[in-house]
Amino acid sequence: MKKYEIERRVEYYEADTTQKLSLPMILNLAVLASKNQSDELGVGQDYHLAMGLGWVILQYEVAIKRRPKVGELMRIQTYAAEYNPFFVRRPFVFFDESGDEIIKVSSIWTMLDIKNRRMARLPQEIVDKYDAQRVKQVPRIPNPIKITDDDTIIENDYHVRYLDIDANQHVNNSKYFEWMQDVLSPEYLMTHEVTHINLKFENEIRLGHTILSQVVLGDGETRHRIMMGDTVSAEAEFKWREL
Amino acid sequence: MKKYEIERRVEYYEADTTQKLSLPMILNLAVLASKNQSDELGVGQDYHLAMGLGWVILQYEVAIKRRPKVGELMRIQTYAAEYNPFFVRRPFVFFDESGDEIIKVSSIWTMLDIKNRRMARLPQEIVDKYDAQRVKQVPRIPNPIKITDDDTIIENDYHVRYLDIDANQHVNNSKYFEWMQDVLSPEYLMTHEVTHINLKFENEIRLGHTILSQVVLGDGETRHRIMMGDTVSAEAEFKWREL
The missing domain is CATH 3.10.129.10 (Hotdog Thioesterase)
Incomplete structure (x- = not known):
């Protein structure tokens, strides 16, 4: 597998009232790291859009040990871990300056045929670039527990x-x-x-x-x-x- | 006067549906450049907060020749131009990679006494750092034309x-x-x-x-x-x- 890493500083407008990286920005930075990797491997947006395909995220699992503060430098590491014909699992790790793992994300991705909004088979020439492990079943993230009619909403x-x-x-x-x-x-x-x-x-x-x-x-x-x-x-x- | 510059790439989550830098991000990046300059001059947030003071922007004027697209590299240049005891005018210029001025911002700043939310005199030791021009009257930005009762709102x-x-x-x-x-x-x-x-x-x-x-x-x-x-x-x- 090919690991990829970006480095980013937390800016004031990326933080919430606690001065820490906001929840939406955790996602944005994760996706940025994966986009940059795809671009570097020559299979970025221009490449798959030309095939009528787009990446879609189905599920996220985020474990937060601590959110970094404004001014802190982070490294965000990612790679495509496992894939089968329809799904890829991609983990992300956010490291702080002392090398501690402060945020871990797991994500499940698929590709969409943009015209008919249907799931598409992952093109082998794209998947090959990431050097991921071919598996029968991509490890699943459990479903979130549902809200039921008895709950106070x-x-x-x-x-x-x-x-x-x-x-x-x-x-x-x-x-x-x-x-x-x-x-x-x-x-x-x-x-x-x-x-x-x-x-x-x-x-x-x-x-x-x-x-x-x-x-x-x-x-x-x-x-x-x-x-x-x-x-x-x-x-x-x-x-x-x-x- | 001391010019200061930051360099930034437009990321996908900083763009709107047109794939160009969003309007709020123009402001965020301008303020980031001025914050970074203040930090570098040793009179950043920690310094003025310790005096019970905070910078406040009163007015912005933004002239947009073109908004940069996702992936474009920008340089954002700023300096404190003129000041008097209560106001500072700070211009910003956004350059694209070929050196064209694509966005120009002018802004009027004052300082607030944080406890009583009143305008404060600018501390001379802070203003001195920026090497701005002392003037009687800081050049004003005209007031926006008001909405009146006759307008269809x-x-x-x-x-x-x-x-x-x-x-x-x-x-x-x-x-x-x-x-x-x-x-x-x-x-x-x-x-x-x-x-x-x-x-x-x-x-x-x-x-x-x-x-x-x-x-x-x-x-x-x-x-x-x-x-x-x-x-x-x-x-x-x-x-x-x-x-």
Whole structure:
């Protein structure tokens, strides 16, 4: 397997009120590292778009030991670990300046045929470049525990904004983290630090939609759901440490 | 005067649906350049916070020849141009890789006594570091033309989100650009490119507020107002080029 690494400093506008790297930025930086690797291997966006294909992330698992502060330098390391004809698993590790692993991400990716929005077989010539391990079954991330009808749901609606949309005309994945975090009260957010996230995407969201961010408060954990009308767009489980 | 420069590449999550640097990011990068200069001169955030003072931007004027695309490398140059006991004017120039000036920003800054939220005299030992020109009157940016009662106003409300707030517990300045842009229809935004912005801040916004973003459409220009109840929080004029 081919490891790839980027180095980034946390800038003030990438932090939240705690002065630490925001949750959406963790995702953005992970995706940046994988994009840069693909570009370097000659199979970046231009290459797969020319084949009518786009990468899509299906699920994320994020383990946070500590979020780095504004001014801290991070190294973000990634590689394609395992693949089969339809899925790739890609881990990411965020190291701080003393070499400690502070954030670990696992992610499951697939490719979409852009015209008919259907899952596509991963082209062998693309997969070969990453030097990943061919497996029968790509190791799965467990499903987040679902919200049920018996749960007490707190919810808030969010209108999809022009700047939530990326160049692919879809909501940037990292926005889901913002909606899921924002529905929690400032009091909760200021007294709890997130330690673990498991987020599974179900259905895409586009400009003009209004989504409902739902949360159920548990003991040291929260369960989340993003709804577009009756359709589930994403589900997640967050674990928290009291401050 | 002491010029200072940073170099940055436009990353995918810093662009909007046009694949070009988003309006809020123009502001974020300008402020980053001035922050880095202040740090290098030894009068950064730690220094002025210890005096109970914080920098505040009162007004921005932005002239956009073209916004750089994802992957482009920019140089952002800044210096403190003129100052008097209360105000500093700081210009910024964004250069592209061929050395063309693609974005120019002028900005007026003051310092706030953080405890009583009042304007403070600029400490001479801070101002001296920037080697700016002492003047009687800092050149003013004209006021944006106001929205009046006769205008046909289009408006949308925005709830201030947890991630809109920066480490100073106030809304990040760049969010005003998002609210002002987002109230325009996707059809307008996809057929017009902004060429000039004049934005004046009036009153701070905090977490939990809901603001109203108002816009009046003119011929090649839009006039904007951000309201917090009856209080004007900011006013702006945007000029647009049809695509």
